[in-house]
Amino acid sequence: MNRAGLRSTALFVLFALVGALIAARARYSADLSAFLPRSPTATQQLLVEQLREGPAARLILVAIGGADAGARARVSMALGRALRTDPAFASVSNGEAQTLERDRAFLFQHRYLLSEAVTPAHFTVPALHEAIVGSLQALASAEGPLLKPLFAHDPTGELLTILDAIGTERTPRSSEGVWSSRDGAQALLVLQTRAPGADTDAEEAACAKVRQAFAAARAALPPQERAALTLRLSGPPVFAVASRALIEGEVVRLSGLSALFISLLLLFAYRSVSALLLGLVPVAAGALTGVAAVALGFPAVHGLTLGFGVTLIGEAVDYSIYLFVQGTSHAGGDWRHSVWPTIRLGALTSIAGFAALLPSNFQGLAQLGLYSVAGLTAAALTTRYVLPAWLPARLAMRDLRAPGAWLLRVLQQLRRVRAALVLIPLVAGVILVLHRGALLSHDLAALSPVPAAEQDFAEQLSADLGAPDVRYMVLTSARQPEAALAAAESLGQRLRPLVDTGVIAGFDSASRYLPSEALQRARQQSLPPAPQLQTRLSEALVGLPVSEAVLQPVLAEVEQARTTALLRRADLEGTSFAAAVDALLVPTSGGYSALLPIAAAGSVDLSDEAAARVRQAIGAGNEHGVLLDLKGETNRLYLGYLKQAIELSLLGFAAIVLLLGAMLRSAVRVMRVLAPLALAVIAVAGLLIASGHSLTILHLVGMLLIVAVGSNYALFFDRSAQAPQEASVSLTLTSLLLANTATVLAFGVLAFSRVPVLSDLGSTVAPGAFLALLFAAMLSERAAPEHIP
């Protein structure tokens, strides 16, 4: 090894050590952060907070199936008992009478502090008269038997007012005393974890606890019931845990498969273990540098990035293939002048393509860009400056001239049918026009690693539980919880008319279960002292068939409510309202946020007009509220990503064109390099659309990568045509086929991933890279030496 070789080797080792250190200290994640925006707008920030910490992100839905309703109910109750004592769960609801009884008792006991109807005017004689007439009417209705025992204690119907406000539109079905699915085949529970949804470790532990409790409850049943019982978990935390496991598993599996296939390919081609090992050096250097760069540039290296990184194996190995196959046919230093400039330009175009992803707001894409730019740079530099020094004087490799000669004949055949390429834009054009309505996928769910069947199951459970997806919520914040509650009350007052006029179906608010102290005090002050109430009641009862004696109990109870201590959060403990308050009044970095989920009238979606009315209502007063449309915002986020992906892909394409123009200095040569790549992109787009795909962000990015990666092949054909005397065309062909196969293998492995973003990218680039080589070969110019026999 000469001195330059020693120096580069020393530098390489140093870099490798630093890279390894950074990679070892890096934080790795596989949560949903990859899909979140890197620099969110204010509204996106609210969305991100909801997705990470919001109440919906903490809900685990549990379905117990099999056996009979009795066994399912017993397991549901046993699960409830076990999990209620576990601090990991903020609430455990399964519709058991015991919990409902506690809830009922709580609402009834505190009805005069909780009822929105309690105002001074409510206890005037005419209002009392009116309220009692209403209660009598309810007594005479089909609900009468339910209300009759309450009348003497609650003649003004405060409990009904409270229940009305809470909203009871859709109640879960009950079977054997616990909630069941609508078809009665499953017992259902809803768990709310204390940990935020983004804490995947805690959520994983919570899911494990549910499974354990289920196993224990099942073990207590007679053997014949035991076997048939099944447990199915659903909901955002479950999805997060499953996605993480899936992504982690896929990264290991895909990297392993990819490395195995490519090693076998190289071993078959080279018939030399040392050539194989040397060929993998730039790959390792690239991967290490990529991880280190992402670790430095982002808070955490995402598992998906490592998944995308699998493709780097296929590309980084190309450079050493060109070196070994083409370089060895030249004497020593010649390689650097003959082959390297083409490799360099190919690497630069690839890097230009990936660099276009760097500004992406979609974190996953930005990480992919950085990983690939750093990885490809390191792999190319290693190939140029380190590998040659490590090569033994004679690398005992298989002689690839024979297959090269065969490939040359294939090439000549291919050139004869190049006219057929005219068909590609025509056929693809027809396909694209036929499917013009559904070219792009506008649904974020297309990117989700959660299978559609699981998403549907979660939706079904939510519907059965009478918990339609919360799409809309009004948010307001304040420094202190009291102020946040007061703000929620003020917003609630302004939303109430919209409910009464049917603009929205209803809303929820923490102040329903825990009014602010000011409001509680105001309600207490609205209650007349016992003697006064007695006088007013007797006047109110004139003309009604109710005697004063019947209403004796209410006098004492109002007096008690008037003087009792105010409700505090601790008083809610043991009811399901505790979890509701914790979910709807949440501590944030700057204080507290109150959330008011809005239920749309009629359908799931709020009409534009209704949304405008809500915004108008909540913008009117002092307390500022924001209407957040979770699904709409998510879709807007995705559409933003999609738009940006299109822009960045075009930008990357433009950068590649400029780079080629600057290096090749010939418009004709640039066109000749680009033509097969453009054809490959068009063909792949046509293939994807024809096979029923709508293009997602990753398909679009994949098309950019077809150009970025495919340019290498086109450039080699360009070089062969430009300087035929310097290159052995047959060896160039062999190395191209080998490099291409490696790339197609790596992306092809990705195409079979169960993670949509990975498979979208793989299924675009794998066929695209192959077609780029094929089309480049077909369009290549005849070089002089080929005629020499």
Add this chain to the structure above:
Amino acid sequence: VSARAAGLAGVLTLLCVAPCSAFAAAGTAPSAQADPAFAQVLTLLAARRHGHAPFTEVHEMAMLKEPLHSSGELFYDAPDRLEKRTLTPRAESLVLDHGILTAQRGPHRHVLELSAYPQVVPFVESIRATLAGDEAALERYFSIDFQGELAHWTLHLTPKDPALAHTVKDITIEGERDVLHSVVIRQSDGDRSLITIGPEITP
């Protein structure tokens, strides 16, 4: 999601007084009815697709000094939809549609799923099942005693389930061929309601 799902959905079950499970366990005794007149009445009733008639109702409650009077119109669409539209003294609408009871009074609307409120069942299902000529439904909830003939019959229903018997003592429905004239519901605490149904209103 959370608040509603985390225990709030279904909060009206709070009002549920009787244990729901006892209700589901109601057995089905074989029919004691061999009366051909009963079979005829049921066949005639089952053949009716629609009904629309005025009603008056009197509620007698021990805790009230005087009975409550109301009146309105009944609408029936075979076999699962029954609407009781009260017009006086105050507008109220009760709609039973496929086992879901919706009560609307002024701006307030309550929705009950009958399966969750067994104590409400005899009040509505007795009338609905009779109108539908649905013997199976009647037998599910009641012991049936049929008296009289086609021209003037009396159906006496006694809840089978102890949980139902806890609220409703018995129900007596009088009618003529496929027309109901009156429904008397006697509650276990002695309270009583009498619905008198007027002549069919033809559209």
